[in-house]
Amino acid sequence: MNKLLQSKMPIFEALEQYKASRTVPFDVPGHKRGQGNKELTDFLGEKCMSVDVNSMKPLDNLCHPVSVIKEAEALAADAFGAKHAFLMVGGTTSAVQAMVMSACKKGEKIIMPRNVHRSAINALVVCGAVPVYVNPGVNEALGIPLGMSYEDVERAIIENPDAKAVLVNNPTYYGVCSPLKKIVDLAHQHGLLVLVDEAHGTHFYFHDDLPISAMEAGADLAAVSMHKTGGSLTQSSFLLVQNDVNPGYVRQIINLTQTTSGSYLLMASLDISRKNLAINGKEIFDRVIELAQYARSEINEMGGYYAFGKEIIDGNACYDFDVTKLSIHTRDIGLAGIEVYDMLRDEYDIQIEFGDIGNILAILSVGDKDLAIERLIAALAEIKRLYAKDKSGMLNHEYVDPHVAMTPADAFYADKEQVPLRLSEGKICSEFVMCYPPGIPILAPGEYITPEIIDYIQYAKAKGCFMTGTEDPQIEKINIVQGNPY
Template identity: 55%
Template structure:
């Protein structure tokens, strides 16, 4: 039976609780804001009053039976899933739950090397062995795209015992793989398909966008409603189709790392964002697609700039493209993306999502306006006039998959030593190094360090990129395994 998406079961329950003016002798300790005037002045009285804890009338995220369950069921219905779970620790927790629900310690999972660090964290937590697939690279743009059906087929043939295939839909920059064909291939080989849709929470609600994971028949997907669906930061959803993976196992895995004091502000925002997407998502996305298509036309008329889009479709690794990802190549201006990112923020008060060697990326979503898009276009026109010089070129872009010497969990727990980064060629990394955003590891624990990897990190340092997760924020030193004579794993 079709569900009524005008309903807001969790938001209404919180509102009803607030209107009762209950005298609280439970947590949180601010007691509806009465003890923290500074927070009330900053956040507003309403926010503090509805920052509440689990109780019978508001259900419990660990084992929902009433209003949270009703809200989760609506979320599942909106995306064409059989079950949904609210996440209050972002899609990172959903990615970990997916991999650990499909795999046990010692199992293999096939995944692209441009996966988010949360996927590698799941391997550490679960003792799972990675089988990396090299994503396709666009050398002109200097970015990784999707993975091809042929490469997934090859990985399955070599690793028929793998339990799952993990995919990204879409990539940070908007590229989507042939998801439906990959799902069919994996299911023929009795493998679960897990999809990181951190940047695809909106896909399901407009037919001109890439196919969503649930529509393609994937077993699970994690969607960042806070990124492109309108909910509050750190709130996401985990979607499940019945079949290969048991819903009770998923709930158990989620509860391993979920707070028993999950934020009702975050959960309520998921309830509200779902209503917006389910009832008005297509209408809103039509408006945003019109805006972003106009922006691309204007940007591509600017000397030295290229806003890439659906013309990439049918190239290797690009089966379809999410036009709401406004990637702009600035290399012909003579700028790096890092420089353009800083210029836009510091001189024009415009905050882009990220800068990389060649590009800046803007995310166009529910809240973007014509005025904001026009301000960006005007700023880019001005930058072209002020900064245009000889084209910038970099030969250090196409990194190959590092050699996985030992599984991430073993490397994580092994004894380490610290070396200068420049002296670490041939060593085995004992930590992550990545640029954030997007949080895709350049090195992960257990991988062999090469000169090309070091050279790439040195380029990032010269561009003042933010390096994260390594013990030395400057990137001058790196933790490596103390004993380098370990035997490589067989994968």
């Protein structure tokens, strides 16, 4: 198959041509190329507002592409080694949900790690599929969940011969990868589809020294968060398809929930960023890897912190590690990750990706520079010097095994009542509870509320984690399923 010309940017080129035509707009959006909203135009700029346009024949239609968007999809598929690629403007959330709903119907089983992003469980609420959770491995020293072990996935497949698919994180938020190729081969031997959440793995496609990508491993569908490490605008992603998956059916699933007014700002950013990675990706990620390894070395040299890397690989639940992830364990200086996260932002004007109860994560990607890395290292050193304390009494784990009583859909739509969190022990949760980021549920609908979970939630709140998911914005009360004692 002939490689396509990756220097092309069909959506961007069509927008440039449209701007040059000076067409008079009597369509939506109502700001009419920025003329109707001066404050917004002053803020975003005339260049941006002039290409915030609606679908029309010269610009194609995201719901049913036949020209420039179709060409952009073909270029993306070529760049990522897929049979087909879809431009997603609802974030990787929409791509994950489209994957799940393409593979599973109501009542059908899907095998997945419990430390999935909420988007995957939300898909189960919407479509009524039944999760078969595989508890991830745990690194006891760091307290972090890992990936799924091959043996645990094999056991789940054997015990659930009617399952339709397996979902794998590649990588986790912390950079941990499961044995993806082995899981793909195993699942395919049993006739299951393999879906991969690659929200944090865009760069895997463009550098040989990084973990294997979903398409290279032979997976059937992958949700790729181009905006996270690929340089496109927030909320823009790709959904990749290969093997015998029918792209036409996947398109119909996407169109059930994705907007009919696709943003050309987001689509053009995917087009331009894809070109950049396809042509310059190796060089870009050479540099990112170099920066990350330097930062890891400097942070570990100062002591107290632990910026972990490939040494945590165990050949199974941590089969590989993404060295571009600057994941740092903070508990040994007596501070929760979220406390360091807050200090970096409030006192040093440094915004990292997230902090949880024992770790922080700094995302390094296409836009990072040496000076910024030095500033982060210096700030961490000063935080240690000024604020380090005894670590006794700190919670030492990030993952609580769930006890599942009902499917997410049954629990979410069940008759429910709201009770104080402290009185919810032994009840079945009817909503989500999670720290955001990363958006991995502590509790999902259908799970029993245990004393350990209540303690975890209270501890995370006390340390300053941003809690989301509950109807009660204060997370003082929680919705439970009526009439279901432990």
